[in-house]
Amino acid sequence: MTGLPAAANFVTGAGGTWTQTFQMDGVDITGLDWEFVIRPQAVDTAQPPLVKVTPTETAQGRIIVDTVAGTVQVILTPAATGPLGKGARPYALWSNPGLPTAIPWCAGIFNTTLVPAP
Known part of the structure; x- marks a missing residue:
């Protein structure tokens, strides 16, 4: 599994729902x-992160794993994206977080923008 993450x-609007499927x-x-986290800085390990979702559904969202299709779908709710406001922060999608077998599958910048009210 070279080349990971x-x-x-x-990019998504702050206060909106965001969904991404990783193949x-x-x-x-x-x-x-599985765990998807957004942190203030890449080196920040403070708990809890700004956003953290797992396969257990919370107000911030959840992860849906389809082992047959080989997909991991991350769903963030407005409760997760809203408090982020405008800004760019590091995120990562991990398997087996906190264990010796932990793998960062995907990482980068999660940018939230302000969207005008209708």
């Missing part, structure tokens, strides 16, 4: 624990 940057071609993702 894959690099990708994302894990040729990799068995069965039994992996």
Whole structure:
């Protein structure tokens, strides 16, 4: 699994729902624990991060894993993106976070923009 983490940057409106599906071609993702985090800085390890979602649904969202299709879908709710306001922050999608087998699959900048009210 060389070349990890894959690099990708994302943009969404603060206070909106954000969904992204990550395709894990040729990799068995069965039994992996998943976590998507957004932090103020890449070196920040403070708990909790600004945003943290796992397969367990919370007010911030959840992760849906489809082992047959080999996909990991991250869903962030307005409760996750709203407090971010305007700004660019590092994010990462991890499997088995906090364990010796932890792998960062994708990382980059998560940019939130302000969207005018209708």
